[in-house]
Amino acid sequence: MDRIRSLLAEARATNQRRTLILSGSMDWTAKCARALDERAAGLEAAWIADRPIVPQVLPMRSATSLLGRDLELLVFDAHSGFDPDGFGAATGAVRGGGLLVLITPPLDHWPQIPDPQAERIAVWPHAAESVGGRFLARLVRTLREEDGVFRIDQSDGPAIRGDGRRIGTDPLSGPTEGPRGPAGSQPTTPDQAGAVEAVLKTARGRARRPLVMTAHRGRGKSAALGIAAGRLLRDGETRILLTAPRRASVDSVFVHLESVSRDAGRPELGERLRFLSPDAILDERPEADLLLVDEAAGIPTPLLEALLAHYGRIVFSTTVHGYEGTGRGFEIRFRATLDRLTPDWRAIQLNTPIRWAPDDPLERLTLRALLLDAAPAPDAELISASPSNCHFERLDRDTLASDEATLGELFGLLVLAHYQTRPMDLRMLLDGPNVRVLVLRHHGRIAATLLAAEEGGFEDPALREDVFMGRRRPRGHLLPQTLSAHAGLMEAPRYRYLRVIRIAVHPAATRRGLGRMLLRMLHRQAASDGFDLVGSSFGATLDLLRFWNHCGHATLQFGTSRNAASGEHAAVVAEAASGSGDRLIRRAQERLAARLPVLLAGPLRRLDPRLAAALIRTLERPPPEGFEFPPDTREELSGFVSGHRTLEVSLPPLNQLAGRALPSALQRGLVTTEEAALLAAVCLQLRAPQELTRILGASGRNQILIQLRQAAGRLMETAP
Structure with missing residues (x-):
């Protein structure tokens, strides 16, 4: 281990990290790992592998759990497969003066070797062997080109630097002990000191002035939260809540809080900071003087908005290029919410690294390898982009993998547009066996992109029945399986689909029709390539439903529970690309229209009424031929409209009226969207008027009833 010892010494001398x-072969690298383990006593170390190279090994799926840890040595075994998410999270746990040991197959052959982690993007019927090696080939190039990366190849023996120079002849001998420093109770940099003061000001200042704190990983933002929380608890009876996507993400907050507690001689302070998950906070609504939200980019925006509305003093902290979510996209999208609800919000950014010295080699390697620093084209380059001057292109992924400029712009745009874009998405983009990548270029720059997945085509009737009954879920076929297992269309997996995975338009070119142009081009490809439907599944919001409906996509299915990732109900939309696809869409819409009144009164009873009305608008269903309301039912309705009958006794006929007449009335513009939301809430969701005063902005029950009577009267005019 002389080489290991000297690398650690070099890393400690610079407070940087080395790789x-x-x-080599599995056997040779396992022997190296065991030799390293024998001499790693005294180091804070973690071993990530799916084979027993050392007794204390953690499985690859546990790599993300290292977020918040403070490691001197990380051993990451790529013979177990290369998980980009796990690699990014785990390397972020290595502190300055630490070492990453990356165990790999022979670099020349690695991209051609089946990778166990490729199973995650190997859609049925493809196996891991069918997944491309573009991502790994690009990774190998990066590892060979980056400074601060040293190699020991089985075939060569001596260690080799990234620039090709040999650096030793006996890499496995000698001790590797090193000191560990305790977490501090004082800020380490002016950046961090300013962040602590900003948190204290938020806690002690006027309400409704939230703070948004952003930083690259390793800049001490979580530590700043812990130091500030410790000072607040030390100085008074402040009630502080802490939340994050995962409890392990905030270990650093508690470590630094305990350091403040220790210095103050008050160890009980650490017990007064309460951690709850975001959904638990919204369920319990505990009282708090300050809410700290760490890794906010990994929390669905609707949950963040609900937290913002309920708590008067709140700090949102997030990593700009992280593994819980994408901070830059979060900041841009959440800015509109902050401006609307709390226009006096403040922002602070931490730039100086704390856990390692500036220009850290491992940070450079991770950013480049995983494209965590990818950025879209500058706004000025796309300010004049429009459908008339953009060039459509379906990208060849072999070319894309070696075109760093295009790949960086493309992935940077995806990162910006979708807050949950992760490093594994880069691998899916390059290697997914069923993925198409479409772009619009403006003077060569990426103005918009669309990723689509080929799905369906299940010819085996027994397999289709298993999908329908929920016995099987072949990987990577979201639309056909959802329409079969949840919408009740057993034949849906027989059809072929192009599913839109992502669609992103550059912020400088939005609302000009570029997204619709990409969908039109995808539809042309679908029709010419023998597909039946083009569609998507997404967390339903008013804007998204309107966008897809405006693009000609019908709503086929609506989930009855909120999606854990988006915090919204999942909607499935599609447009036909063949006659068979058109017939499937009609059947799906008929089934959803028939089921929706029951769903709205049951599992969708808490759905935002405006979203319910938007959903109803997409499901025009004419009344059965020859149907008319009986005279006594019309008299009941007339009595309610005139104010002579109460809402409670009129609910049954109002339910029938809204269920039969509201879709058509909305389509024809005979009721406003606000009236439709009120009718949906009271008549279909059976919500009490007093519930709706806050949601719909009414002044009280009486105003709700007046508006409801007027809307029901207009609806009666459209009903037979």
Whole structure:
């Protein structure tokens, strides 16, 4: 371990991190790992592998759990497969003066070797062997080109630097002990000191002035939260809540809080900071003087908005390029919410690294390898982009993998547009066996992109029945399986689909029709390539439903529970690309229209009424031929409209009226969207008027009833 010892010494001397690659066969690299383990006593170390190279090994799926840890040595075994998400999270746990040991197959052959982690993007009937090696080939190039990366190849023996120079002849001998420093109770940099003061000001200042704190990983933002929380608890009886996507993400907050507690001689302070998950906070609504939200980019925006509305003093902290979510996209999208609800919000950014020195080699390697620093084209380059001057292109992914400029712009745009874009999405983009990548270029720059997945085509009737009954879920076929298992269309998996995975338009070119142009081009491809439907599944919001409906996509299915990732109900939309696809869409819409009144009174009873009305608008269903309301039912309705009958006794006929007449009335513009939301809430969701005063902005029950009587009267004019 002389080489290991010297690398650690070099890393500690600079307070930077180093990377050592052990590349060779499984047996040879396992022997190296065991030799390293024998001499790693005294180091804070973690071993990530799906094979028993050392007794204390953690499985690859546990790599993300290292977020918040403070490691001197990380051993990451890529013979177990390369998980980009896990690699990014785990390397972020290595502190300055630490070492990453990356165990790999021989670099020349690695991209051609089946990778166990490729199973995650190997859609049925493809196996891991069918997944491309573009991502790994690009990774190998990066590992060879980056400074601060050293190699020991089985075939060469001596260690080799990234620039090709040999750096030793006996890499596995000698001790590797090193000191560990305790977490501090004082800020380390002016950046961090300013962040602590900003948190204290938020806690002690006027309400409704939230703070948004952003930073790259390793800048001490979580530590700043812990130091500030410790000072507040030390100085008074402040009630502080802490939340994050995962409890492990905030270990650093508690470590630094305990350091403040220790210095103050008050160890009980740490017990007064309460952690709850975001959904638990919204369920319990506990009282708090300050809410700290760490890794906010990994929390669905609707949950963040609900937290913002309920708590008067709140700090949102997030990593700009992270593994819980994408901070830059979060900041841009959440800015509109902050401006609307709390226009006096403040922002602070931490730039100076704390856990390692500036220009850290491992940070450079991780950012480049996973494209965590990818950025879209500058706004000025796309300010004049429009459908008339953009060039459509379906990208060849072999070319894309070696075109760093295009790949960076493309992935940077995806990161900006979708807050949950992760490093694994880069691998899916390059290697997914069923993925198409479409772009619009403006003078060569990426103005918009669309990723689509090929799904369906299940010819085996027994397999289709298993999908329908929920016995099987072949990987990677979201639309056909959802329409079969949840919408009740057993034949849906027989059809072929192009599912839109992502669609993103550059912020400088939005609302000009570029997204619709990409969908039109995808539809042309679908029709010419023998597909039946083009569609998508997404967390339903008013804007998204309107966008897809405006693009000609019908709503086929609506989930009855909120999606854990988006915090919204999942909607499935589609447009026909063949006659068979058109018939499937009609059947799906008929089924959803028939089921929706029951769903709205049951599992969708808490759905935002405006969203319910938007959903109803997409499901025009004419009344059965020859149907008319009986005279006594019309008299009941007339009595309610005139104010002589109460709402409670009139609910049954109002339910029938809204269920039969509201879709058509909305389509024809005979009721406003606000009236439709009120009718949906009271007549279909059976919500009490007093519930709706806050949701719909009415002054009280009487105003709700007046508006409801007027809307029901207009609806009666359209009903037979």
